Amino acid sequence: MRLHFARASVLPGFGLTLGYSTAYMGLLVLLxxxxxxxxxxxxxxxxxxQAVASPRVMASYRLTLGAALAGALANAVFGLVTAxxxxxxxxxxxxxxxxxxxxxxxxPTAVSGIALTALYSKNGWIGRYLEAxxxxxxxxxxxxxxxxxxxxxxxVVRTLQPILEDLDPELEEAAGSLGAGKLRxxxxxxxxxxxxxxxxxFALAFARGVGEYGSVVFxxxxxxxxxxxxxxxxxxxxxQYDYAGAAALALVMLILSFxxxxxxxxxxxxxxxxxxxxx
Amino acid sequence: xxxxxKRLGMLVLFVALAGAIPAFAAERHLxxxxxxxxxxxxxDFNEAFGRYWQGKTGDTVVINQSHGGSSKQAxxxxxxxxxxxxxxxxxxxxxxxxxxxxxxxxxxxARLPNASSPYTSTIVFxxxxxxxxxxKDWGDLTKRGVEVITxxxxxxGGARWNYLAAWAxxxxxxxxxxxxxxxxxxxxxxxxxxxxxxxxxAELFTHVPxxxxxxxxSTNTFAQRGLGDVLLAWENEAFLTxxxxxxxxxxxxxxxxxxxxxxxxAVVDTFAxxxxxxxxxxxxxxYLYSPEGQRLAAKHYxxxxxxxxxxxxxxxxxxxxxxxxxxxxxxxxxxxxxxHFSDGGVFDQITKAGK
Amino acid sequence: xxxxxxLASAGSDPVRWLLIGVAVLFLTVFLVLxxxxxxxxxxxxxxxxxxxxxxxxxxxxxxxxxxxTAGVAVPLNLVFGLAVAWCxxxxxxxxxxxxxxxxxxxxxxxxxxxxxxxxxxxGMQGLFGxxxxxxxxxxxxxxxGIFLVTIFVTVPFVARExxxxxxxxxxxxxxxxxxxxxSGWRTFWRVTLPGVRWALVYGVILCNARAMGEFGAVSVxxxxxxxxxxxxxxxxxxxxxxYQFAAAFSVASLLTLLGLAALVxxxxxxxxxxxxxALATAATLSE
Numbered sequence: 001m002r003l004h005f006a007r008a009s010v011l012p013g014f015g016l017t018l019g020y021s022t023a024y025m026g027l028l029v030l031l032x033x034x035x036x037x038x039x040x041x042x043x044x045x046x047x048x049x050q051a052v053a054s055p056r057v058m059a060s061y062r063l064t065l066g067a068a069l070a071g072a073l074a075n076a077v078f079g080l081v082t083a084x085x086x087x088x089x090x091x092x093x094x095x096x097x098x099x100x101x102x103x104x105x106x107x108p109t110a111v112s113g114i115a116l117t118a119l120y121s122k123n124g125w126i127g128r129y130l131e132a133x134x135x136x137x138x139x140x141x142x143x144x145x146x147x148x149x150x151x152x153x154x155x156v157v158r159t160l161q162p163i164l165e166d167l168d169p170e171l172e173e174a175a176g177s178l179g180a181g182k183l184r185x186x187x188x189x190x191x192x193x194x195x196x197x198x199x200x201x202f203a204l205a206f207a208r209g210v211g212e213y214g215s216v217v218f219x220x221x222x223x224x225x226x227x228x229x230x231x232x233x234x235x236x237x238x239x240q241y242d243y244a245g246a247a248a249l250a251l252v253m254l255i256l257s258f259x260x261x262x263x264x265x266x267x268x269x270x271x272x273x274x275x276x277x278x279x
Numbered sequence: 280x281x282x283x284x285k286r287l288g289m290l291v292l293f294v295a296l297a298g299a300i301p302a303f304a305a306e307r308h309l310x311x312x313x314x315x316x317x318x319x320x321x322x323d324f325n326e327a328f329g330r331y332w333q334g335k336t337g338d339t340v341v342i343n344q345s346h347g348g349s350s351k352q353a354x355x356x357x358x359x360x361x362x363x364x365x366x367x368x369x370x371x372x373x374x375x376x377x378x379x380x381x382x383x384x385x386x387x388x389a390r391l392p393n394a395s396s397p398y399t400s401t402i403v404f405x406x407x408x409x410x411x412x413x414x415k416d417w418g419d420l421t422k423r424g425v426e427v428i429t430x431x432x433x434x435x436g437g438a439r440w441n442y443l444a445a446w447a448x449x450x451x452x453x454x455x456x457x458x459x460x461x462x463x464x465x466x467x468x469x470x471x472x473x474x475x476x477x478x479x480x481a482e483l484f485t486h487v488p489x490x491x492x493x494x495x496x497s498t499n500t501f502a503q504r505g506l507g508d509v510l511l512a513w514e515n516e517a518f519l520t521x522x523x524x525x526x527x528x529x530x531x532x533x534x535x536x537x538x539x540x541x542x543x544x545a546v547v548d549t550f551a552x553x554x555x556x557x558x559x560x561x562x563x564x565x566y567l568y569s570p571e572g573q574r575l576a577a578k579h580y581x582x583x584x585x586x587x588x589x590x591x592x593x594x595x596x597x598x599x600x601x602x603x604x605x606x607x608x609x610x611x612x613x614x615x616x617x618x619h620f621s622d623g624g625v626f627d628q629i630t631k632a633g634k
Numbered sequence: 635x636x637x638x639x640x641l642a643s644a645g646s647d648p649v650r651w652l653l654i655g656v657a658v659l660f661l662t663v664f665l666v667l668x669x670x671x672x673x674x675x676x677x678x679x680x681x682x683x684x685x686x687x688x689x690x691x692x693x694x695x696x697x698x699x700x701x702x703t704a705g706v707a708v709p710l711n712l713v714f715g716l717a718v719a720w721c722x723x724x725x726x727x728x729x730x731x732x733x734x735x736x737x738x739x740x741x742x743x744x745x746x747x748x749x750x751x752x753x754x755x756x757g758m759q760g761l762f763g764x765x766x767x768x769x770x771x772x773x774x775x776x777x778x779g780i781f782l783v784t785i786f787v788t789v790p791f792v793a794r795e796x797x798x799x800x801x802x803x804x805x806x807x808x809x810x811x812x813x814x815x816x817s818g819w820r821t822f823w824r825v826t827l828p829g830v831r832w833a834l835v836y837g838v839i840l841c842n843a844r845a846m847g848e849f850g851a852v853s854v855x856x857x858x859x860x861x862x863x864x865x866x867x868x869x870x871x872x873x874x875x876x877y878q879f880a881a882a883f884s885v886a887s888l889l890t891l892l893g894l895a896a897l898v899x900x901x902x903x904x905x906x907x908x909x910x911x912a913l914a915t916a917a918t919l920s921e
Contacts, residue, residue, distance in 0.1 A: 010809055010812055010813075011724050011725070011805060011808055011809065011812065011818075011821075012812075012818035013720060013721075013818055013822070014721055014724075014725045014727075016717075017717040017718065017720045017721040018721040018725075018727070020714070020717045021714060021717050021718035021721060021733070022733075024714045024717075024718075025718075025733075025736055025737065025789075028782070028785055028786055028789065029736065029739060029740055029786060029789060030736070031755070032748070032751035032752055032755055032782075032786065033739070033743075033751055035751055035754040035755050035760070035761060036747075036751065036754075038761070039754055050622075050623075054622070054623075055631060056627065056630075056631065078656070078657070078660045081653055081656050081657050081660070082657040082660060082661065084653060084657075085653050085654050085656075085657040085658075086657070089650055089653070089654055091654050093658075095901065097657070097658065097661055098901075099897050099898075099900075099901050100661055100665050100666065101661070101665070102840075102897050102900075103665045103668075103669055103893075103897075104665070105840055105843055105844070105893075106843045106847070106890070106893025106894060106896060106897055107668070107669070107672075107847065107889075107890055107893060108846070108847030108848070108849055108866070108867040108870070108886070108889050108890075108893075109745075109847065109848075109849045109850065109867075110849040110867050110870055110871055110886075111672060111847075111867070111870060111886040111889060111890065112668060114870070114874060114882070114883075114886070115668040115669075115671045115672050115675075115886075116668055117504070118503075118504075118671055118675065119667055119668060119671055121504040121505070121506065122504070122505065122506065123504065123505045124504075125667060125671070126663070126667065138504070139488060139489045139506070149664060150664050150665070150668065153664060153665070182649070204742075207738075207741075207742035208741065208742055210742065210744075211742050211743055211744035211745070211747070212744070213744055213745050213746050213849075213850040214745065214849040214850045214867075217492070221488060221489040221490065222431060222489065222490045222491060222492060223487070223488070223489065223490050223630075224431075224490070224627070224630040224631070225630060225631060227489075230744070231744040231745075231746045231747070231850070232492070232746075234744070234746050234747060234750060235351075235434070235492075235746055235854075236431075236433050236434055237622075238354060238750065238753075239348065239350040239351050239354055239433070239434050240350070240433065240620070240621065240622065241350075241354060241357070241375050241378075241379050242622065243754065243759060245622070246750060247750070247754060250744075250746075250747040250750055250751070253743070253744055253747055254739075254743060254747060257739060257742040257743050258735065258739060260742060261735045261738045261739060261742060262731075262735050264738070265731050265734055265735050265738070266731065269731060310859065315875060318876055343859050343860060343861070343862060344859070344860050345857055345858045345859045345860070346858065346872070346875075347858050355775060355857055355858075357757075357758065357759060358753050358757030358758055358759060358760070358763075358774065358775070359756075359757050359758040359763060359766075359767065359772070359774060359775055360775040360857040360859075361772075361775070379759065380758060380759070493875075495875040495876075496875070498877075499874070499875075499877075502877075503879065519877075520877075523877050
């Protein structure tokens with residue numbers, strides 16, 4: 001691949017910063033991650049397949065991806081509402097609500113896990129009402145999805161907020177004065193402009209959810225085939241001294257994360273092209 | 280010159296640490312890598328051993344503890360957690376330290392009395408106060424509407440004992456006498472009994488709503504979250520839970536038969552030699568068999584291997600029940616691991632088939 | 635800035651109140667309740683137990699290690715973030731999308747997988763394990779391992795905040811400064827950095843919160859030796875597993891407070907920024 005410089009820049013430091021960044025990434029991120037293909041290559045294909053595609057593992061993929069998807073979807077809907085309310089309306093406590101959005105970033109994952117389990121188990125503050133309604137949350141796939149909703153919320157809100165702030169209200173007002181209904185204005189004018197950011201936030205929340213461990217493992221029931229997440233299976237394999245199997249499974253998760261992130265970045269690139277720099 | 284002095288100083292320190300110059304009182308370090316439910320016991324024991332060792336050699340001992348799930352701890356040692364001694368939940372985990380890391384000899388179990396288990400324990404039931412579901416024995420656990428809490432046998436040593444105790448119960452019920460297991464003439468009856476046992480354990484796990492990763496997680500699920508009707512627990516954990524929660528919340532039910540759980544201990548030779556602490560590590564483990572060590576074990580609800588040293592009132596707390604060993608019912612731990620708990624083993628088969 | 639106009643939207647609109655209601659309810663159930671739960675459980679046995687739990691010697695040494703870890707990981711990732719943001723935002727080169735994707739990778743990789751990577755690399759069974767053992771260098775199950783995994787999981791935070799900020803900045807001002815004869819460093823310090831400082835502050839705060847709160851990855855490489863390789867999140871788990879719930883939540887609340895302090899610092903910073911922006915606008919208007 002040939003390096004090309006689209007913009008002949010007069011700014012200095014390109015070689016230094018790129019070199020440093022690449023070395024740092026290579027040493028601290030890529031080198032550690034390179035062990036997985038290495039370890040996995042010690043298995044033959046049959047063993048590899050057995051490790052990454054046995055029914056129990058497949059069930060864990062379904063749960064992990066399904067719950068992460070559910071959490072990300074919930075966040076796409078409620079995160080959009082939250083971001084909208086926080087940027088467009090003034091109401092008492094708005095600042096506080098805005099600061100609260102970062103809690104999932106600030107709370108250690110193990111603490112979130114314990115707190116969420118305490119809330120949603122059948123003698124918890126929320127769990128007891130759900131139980132009365134016949135819904136079991138903790139120790140079910142629903143509980144996993146709830147934990148991942150908690151983890152993913154800031155991603156959607158924080159990606160949408162700057163876009164909403166930059167969106168020109170005059171555009172909406174113009175559309176409104178031309179006679180477009182409120183809902184129509186939203187779906188015809190606002191929503192398309194928000195879509196790339198919404199997709200990015202959604203994908204980020206999804207990607208984070210797929211890898212989440214600390215906050216989920218307490219609230220998942222960890223039952224094989226039902227409520228066992230893939231991260232836990234990696235640990236389980238490790239605790240059976242099956243290093244190669246653990247590495248194989250880790251490799252699959254790694255590739256999955258990489259693909260998801262690549263999609264996000266391509267999405268961003270695409271949106272910059274369509275909506276201009278700075279949007 | 281200064282560098283040389285420093286090096287000399289380190290050499291002196293090293294030799295002193297190695298115990299070659301016992302005349303100097305030194306501060307010595309020992310890392311005991313243990314499993315979850317032994318926290319309280321080793322806290323007391325370490326204090327007692329510190330006093331004993333100082334009286335004997337003049338050295339002060341700093342004992343560092345690490346606790347976690349038994350297999351996880353064994354794996355950490357294999358990966359380089361430099362434990363001088365390991366005190367784990369089952370022999371297989373120490374076997375694994377030999378098999379995967381070659382950090383101690385294969386015959387480690389022969390180096391200390393009682394197959395290297397200074398104390399034993401067993402598996403009992405913990406139920407809600409008044410025993411509302413009427414649980415008396417293993418057979419009651421599969422009654423309609425009974426929920427059982429146990430950790431995952433794949434990740435928890437204690438859970439493997441739970442599983443094996445249930446299995447042994449059915450074999451005994453079907454065969455009447457466990458000695459028939461070893462009798463070649465009884466092969467057909469034994470096979471039928473084994474199938475019954477497998478079916479029972481499979482049925483049992485359909486009654487388990489949550490599989491925590493470790494024994495402590497399960498106890499929390501049962502006690503704090505209020506889930507399940509029965510907790511399968513280490514005997515010492517069951518007593519401890521009653522102390523924590525109060526006898527007005529939960530009570531112990533002792534089944535007709537359980538398994539003799541033998542949590543073994545061993546010196547990790549490679550690391551102990553590297554640290555020059557072989558004598559200390561050995562002394563530490565031997566002290567577990569001393570009258571004081573045995574007394575403390577019994578006080579913390581472990582069954583002492585030398586009961587004559589324990590206090591009578593502590594011994595009186597242990598219920599009497601039939602306790603066959605792993606060797607009598609299943610053979611070696613390596614066999615058990617391969618047949619039951621490896622990937623694709625019996626546990627995987629029954630949880631896959633389950634709803 | 636946008637403050638004035640963006641809040642001017644329609645007045646007595648029922649939809650507005652409905653949306654506010656939905657958002658507030660959602661935030662309460664998902665964010666406030668777990669937070670409240672931590673503090674209520676922490677104080678369940680009274681302030682005396684709370685104080686004893688957070689001043690316990692194991693808790694203190696865990697806190698020290700946690701602060702030390704953050705103190706190592708945050709500056710390193712800060713320097714990295716500045717470097718990578720500079721080359722990604724100010725220059726155009728092939729492979730940029732790949733580089734940006736790689737920066738994000740640690741953030742979506744499961745912490746367990748991250749920890750495992752270091753075990754397979756530096757553990758006795760791992761790639762460099764035998765060599766390290768022969769030279770008596772301990773990485774995993776010791777403090778360096780905790781530093782390494784923490785750096786790994788917090789790599790993206792500063793970079794991710796800085797890249798868009800620097801991109802939005804463009805390169806015109808820097809080019810002007812350089813043409814006027816300022817050195818590269820001076821341009822960076824005087825022109826680039828002031829423009830992105832709030833993104834920088836926010837990135838550092840997030841990076842710090844994650845560095846202090848990381849559980850899964852650290853748990854895999856820590857060895858859990860009391861007083862030596864336990865961080866605060868691990869101490870929480872240990873206490874929880876010792877049935878000392880009030881103590882567990884007390885230590886958890888301490889961690890939460892550290893995180894919240896960072897959030898408060900951030901909103902203060904933002905307020906400051908707004909005031910400065912308002913002053914700047916006023917100044918330009920009066921000219």
